[in-house]
Amino acid sequence: MSVNQISRGAPGRRGVRRRKFLGASVATAAGVAAGCGSSRSPWRFLTAREAFTLEAICQQFIPADQDGGAREAGVVNFIDRQLVSHYRRFQDAYRSGIARVDEISSARFGKPFGELTQEGQAAALAEVEKQERAFFDMVLAHTMQGFYGDPRHGGNRDWVSWRMLGVPPLPVRGRRHYDFTKPQSA
Amino acid sequence: MALPKVNAVIIGSGAGGGIVAKELAQAGLSVVLLERGKWYSAADCRKDDLRNQRTTVLGNGFGPDDARNPRVLVDENGRERILLASEPGYNNNAACVGGGTQSYGAQAWRYMEKDFRMRSTYGAVAGSTLEDWPISYQDLEPYYEKAEWEIGVSGDDTANIYKAPRRKPLPMPPLPPNREQQLLQPAAKRLGYHPFDIPMLRNSVPYNGRPGCMRCRWCVGFVCEVDAKCGTQNTVIPTALSTGNCELRTECMAKEILTDARGRATGVAYFDAGDRLREQPADIVVVSCAAIESARLLLNSRSKLFPNGIGNRYDWVGRNLQGHTYPRAVGLFDVETYDDVGPGAGVAICDFNHGNPGLAGGGMLANEFIRLPYQFVNYVPPRIGRWGKAHKDFMRKWYRRSMAVMGPVQEMPVFDSRIQVDPKVKDYWGIPVARMSGRKHPHTLEIAAFTVKKAEAWLKEAGAIETWTVVPGPGLSGGQHQAGTCRMGNDPKTSVVNKYCRVHDADNVFVIDGSVHVTNGGFNPVLTIMAIAYYASDHLVKEWKGTRFRS
Numbered sequence: 001m002s003v004n005q006i007s008r009g010a011p012g013r014r015g016v017r018r019r020k021f022l023g024a025s026v027a028t029a030a031g032v033a034a035g036c037g038s039s040r041s042p043w044r045f046l047t048a049r050e051a052f053t054l055e056a057i058c059q060q061f062i063p064a065d066q067d068g069g070a071r072e073a074g075v076v077n078f079i080d081r082q083l084v085s086h087y088r089r090f091q092d093a094y095r096s097g098i099a100r101v102d103e104i105s106s107a108r109f110g111k112p113f114g115e116l117t118q119e120g121q122a123a124a125l126a127e128v129e130k131q132e133r134a135f136f137d138m139v140l141a142h143t144m145q146g147f148y149g150d151p152r153h154g155g156n157r158d159w160v161s162w163r164m165l166g167v168p169p170l171p172v173r174g175r176r177h178y179d180f181t182k183p184q185s186a
Numbered sequence: 187m188a189l190p191k192v193n194a195v196i197i198g199s200g201a202g203g204g205i206v207a208k209e210l211a212q213a214g215l216s217v218v219l220l221e222r223g224k225w226y227s228a229a230d231c232r233k234d235d236l237r238n239q240r241t242t243v244l245g246n247g248f249g250p251d252d253a254r255n256p257r258v259l260v261d262e263n264g265r266e267r268i269l270l271a272s273e274p275g276y277n278n279n280a281a282c283v284g285g286g287t288q289s290y291g292a293q294a295w296r297y298m299e300k301d302f303r304m305r306s307t308y309g310a311v312a313g314s315t316l317e318d319w320p321i322s323y324q325d326l327e328p329y330y331e332k333a334e335w336e337i338g339v340s341g342d343d344t345a346n347i348y349k350a351p352r353r354k355p356l357p358m359p360p361l362p363p364n365r366e367q368q369l370l371q372p373a374a375k376r377l378g379y380h381p382f383d384i385p386m387l388r389n390s391v392p393y394n395g396r397p398g399c400m401r402c403r404w405c406v407g408f409v410c411e412v413d414a415k416c417g418t419q420n421t422v423i424p425t426a427l428s429t430g431n432c433e434l435r436t437e438c439m440a441k442e443i444l445t446d447a448r449g450r451a452t453g454v455a456y457f458d459a460g461d462r463l464r465e466q467p468a469d470i471v472v473v474s475c476a477a478i479e480s481a482r483l484l485l486n487s488r489s490k491l492f493p494n495g496i497g498n499r500y501d502w503v504g505r506n507l508q509g510h511t512y513p514r515a516v517g518l519f520d521v522e523t524y525d526d527v528g529p530g531a532g533v534a535i536c537d538f539n540h541g542n543p544g545l546a547g548g549g550m551l552a553n554e555f556i557r558l559p560y561q562f563v564n565y566v567p568p569r570i571g572r573w574g575k576a577h578k579d580f581m582r583k584w585y586r587r588s589m590a591v592m593g594p595v596q597e598m599p600v601f602d603s604r605i606q607v608d609p610k611v612k613d614y615w616g617i618p619v620a621r622m623s624g625r626k627h628p629h630t631l632e633i634a635a636f637t638v639k640k641a642e643a644w645l646k647e648a649g650a651i652e653t654w655t656v657v658p659g660p661g662l663s664g665g666q667h668q669a670g671t672c673r674m675g676n677d678p679k680t681s682v683v684n685k686y687c688r689v690h691d692a693d694n695v696f697v698i699d700g701s702v703h704v705t706n707g708g709f710n711p712v713l714t715i716m717a718i719a720y721y722a723s724d725h726l727v728k729e730w731k732g733t734r735f736r737s
Contacts, residue, residue, distance in 0.1 A: 006226070061573040067582070084245045122574075140573055145243055148560040148581075149236040153244065165559055165585040 043076075044085040045091060047074075050098045051076050056114040056140070057101065060125050061143045067164040068145055068157075078146030078155030090138065097135035101128050188453075189466040189709050192216040192433075195454050195468035197440045197483065200285020201715040202527035203474030203698035204418025205333075208426035216731065217432040218466055220456055220655040222439045223249040223282035225419065233404045235558045237291040239280050239666075240407025242272040246648075247407065248289050249281030254614030257478075260623035262537075262661050268611055277509070277622060277664035279307050283436060284419025284474075286666050287712065291406035291531065291555055292387040294339040295709035296330045298719075299323040300540050301596065304705045308546035314598035315506055318545070319704045320676045320685040322367045323350045327715045329724070333716035334385075335443070338393050338416035341385030348380070348536040360532070361390045361399060364551045365525040366589050367532040367590065373648035379537045386553055387416040387712070388529065394421060405529040405556045424647050440465075441617055443471050443487040443496055443695060451496075451695045457615045469735045470726070474719075477507060477668035477701040481605040482620040484672065484682075484689075497682045497689040497697075504605035506670040507622070508706050509663035509696045510549070510594030511630050513638035516565055517589050517650025524586035530556030535644075536639050538706045539596075545633050549708030551641050563703030565590065567654045589648070591641040594667065595634045596708040598627035601632075601663055605671055625660045634658070667711050672701035688723040694735050698722050 041048045058070035058079075070076075072167030083091055103154045105113040113124055129136045146161075156162070159169040193215035196203045209218045226248055232238070238247035243254060252270040259275045260266050269276045278285050278431075300307045302319040310316065331354050340358035343349050360383030363371065374381035388410075391398045399414040413420055438461035440454040444452045444465065453467035473480045481504040485495035497503050534552035542548045558563065561583055566572070570580045603624025611619045638655045645653050675681025678690035683702050689695040700706075700715050707714065729735070 025720055062578055063575050065575065065578070067577075067578075121398075136675070141243075144563045145560060148232055148563060152234065153236060161581075162559055164582050165562075166524075167559060167585070 002007060016103055018074040043080045046076070046080050046094070050095070051080065052114045053098050053102055053112065054079065054094075056141045057125065058141055058146075060121050062147050070155065073147045073155050074157045075143050075146035075155050077141050078149070078153055081154040082142070087142070089153060093135060093138060095137070097132060098131055102133065104128055130177045178179055188467060189471075191453070191467040192736075193468065194218070194470040194472060195220065195455075195466045196472040196474060197454060198222075198277070198285065198421060198474035198479070198699065199434065199517070200284050200474060200476060200699065201287050201418060201712050202719040203472065203639040204284065204287075204421075204423045204426070205719035206472050206698050206723050206726075207432050207472060209420035209720065209727065211426040211429040211432040213727040213730065215431065217426065218608040219423070219426070219432055219434045220438045220440060220454065220466070221283050221434065223280070223434045225283040225434075225436055226288060226409050226600075227388055228409060228411055228413040231404060231409050232632065233408065233411075235560050237284075239316030240562065241558070241561060242278070245272045245281070246278060246526060248252065248409070249462070250278070253700045255619075256613060257314040257609050257619050258608045258621040259662070260621065262625040262659075265580055275661070277478060277662070277668060279478075279666050279668060280376055282419075283423060283434070284417040287387070287486055288419050288714065289407055289409055290415070290417070291529065291710070292417075292712075293531065293552075293710040294334065294341070294385040294387045294713045295512070295550070295707070295711075296350060296352070297535070297707035297709060297714050298325065298348065298539060301313075301573045301705060301707040301709075303353055304486040304547065304596075311546050311598050311627070311629055313600065314629070315601045317444075317673075317680075317704050320674055320681075321721075326714070327352065328720055329717040329720040330713060332720045333713055337387055337418070337421050337642055338474075339385050339713070340387060340390035340716050342383040343385055345380055345382040346536055348539060356385055358393055360384075360388045361386075361388075361401070361529075364401075364527040364530065366523055366530070367517075369523065369648045370533050370553055370589070372642065374535055374644060376532070376642065377647050379535045379609060381533050381535050381646070384531055384534045385713075386529070389414045389416060396420065399529070401527045401529075403526060403528045403530075403556045403558065404568070414720075418664065419593045420686070434487065438618070439615055440475070440483055441486070441615065443473070445487070445489050445491065445496070445692070447491075449491040449692060451692055461615070470696065471694045472698055473701075474697075474699045476665060476699055477671040478605050478620050478622070479702045480697055480699055481507075481671040482607055482618075485605070485607045486618055492692075496692050498694055499677045499691050502680065502682050505540070505601050505603075506602045506673055507662065507664055507668065507705075508597040508599050508670040509667040510710075511597055511626060511634045512592050512594055512664060513634040513641070513655065514554070514590055514592040515590075515638055515641035515645055515653060515655045517645030518584050518652045519587045519589065519649055520651055521649070522586050523589050528556045530554065534593075538640050542633070542636055545636055546598065546629060547596040548633055548707060549637050550590055550656070551637060551644065553588035554592055557590075559585065567652065573581075574644050588646060589650070591644055593637060593641065594708055594710060595630060595637060597630045597663055597706060599670055599705060600624055600627050621646060622664065624662050626658075626663055628660075629720065631657065631660065656721055667700070667706065669700035669703040669706045669711055672697040673704055674702040675704070689716065696722065696726065704716075
């Protein structure tokens, strides 16, 4: 798994942000393991390293199958964007929590979380749920928000979750010439 | 800085204050209506499922804002926390013109006759301050009717054999049933219950110059995009302003009620939109800030004659905070139940409001409002777990094939469930904040455990192939249905206001909102708050004409 995969969750909301991100993406294409400082991160708050671990956690919470998962929906982009706005108060919790996950993972399974196999990540996450329940619950809640919430906040890319559930994102509704007494078609 | 004196200053422009403003202004009194929030319009619907008044994870859609309005919550285990306005446990009600009525689900219930006589009906309940109201359903009936016709209610409760007598039907027919209702209505009848169309403060047909509901999914928690929901902001408040006697001042935060050496209120001190401290002198002060903030304002209004706050001589201000306990049954179906037709809630039964063996009350049951995807995340049975492939599969498979039935259980009031003002924490303006503490009465939870089984049985009869139930925990109630903190009563030693909503020990101060509810019914409380506002205004105007208040 390379950071290029994370890049699909990156912001690109403003030109400056986008250019900064693209540059960083190329710079880190050699791989996260080589290490990169937060100054080169394409993210607003997270370091590339943190985003790599966080995205792996989110993808365990909502894996991809016939429909996209947390990664495809841009959940890390949602979280990162909130961490510099409404969720600013959770910055410290994310910084220390993600570090703890890699610590637990390395101590028990010999590798940082993002580099474990799928099975290894599931086992490590169960351990995190036991040891760091508050952090676990917070990331889980934010993952659900980023996946199922409105795309305007940076997640749920292309309404992936709403299409999965069969909810038309933009229903067309007339006001009075619509007969609601008959069953609606799906 | 003192402003020109007016006859009445009203603090809060929600369900109560908006109506009082209109009634007093029409009677010829000069009125200033203070509102701490903004005036939103239909264009502010936003359709933001993470930031509205129902789901507030990214902030309250219609106030108050996180930056300036903390509260302190002491939870049932004694732990103290400072909460932001959008956090769970804050017990928020919207802060804007119209208050909660701008973004509510708009169920428009009359309480039942027994709801005003809970103590006489059920006797004393240990650990509860359960009591009768000093007024009866009959006293309020004409004012319920006035609220239904002036603000606008659609629905049809003729099939509700338990309802209290009414003189006039509702002004608008119900909306046509959605698919949930089509399954639940016949199922209730098969069980011998008495289902009917929920009365709603929502236009089903054009009424009062506004259009009918277009049945979208952005309903409870949102400002209506086509202005079909009826609140005080699009009915009585514009009427009040059109009299020329009422001035509405938005983004004005009340600090305290001012009193003179004789103990009469002289006006209100407040911070205006530019944070300047102002004084608005008035003959009458009406407090309509909802149960938590009304109590806070009285408690913060201290003086030599009122060392513990206005109306608080016997330590009853802020006591008996209650809301509703909402147990929920969820059912999964092998047919699609989701038809994307709002508002969602449509059918109710009152078969379990009273007369439940061994229980002091009960509550109405109805299907839940339409669920947006994020809200469904927690509608998952315990066997599924909270995350991973199983959770995702569940969401995908059942979102469109599920229903929830729930209902507000009438709570047993608890003396120690209360609002105080915090000794340390202050808000942005330097005003001591509300400090909330207490818990639900255990019997409330017993009643909830009973009604939720009835909800579950209803879903099964409607064809549910799997069902489960969720009963809330013992923590403090309040929320958008907050009530009870300035109890209405005849005895000044065990209540805060008299039966006309006048504070016992301050002749020209009134509390007119859900705070005065002795008990809160097994129903959404807003139509009762509106009825009380019409009723109390009526009396106030009559007294005014005798010039009792002019100093």
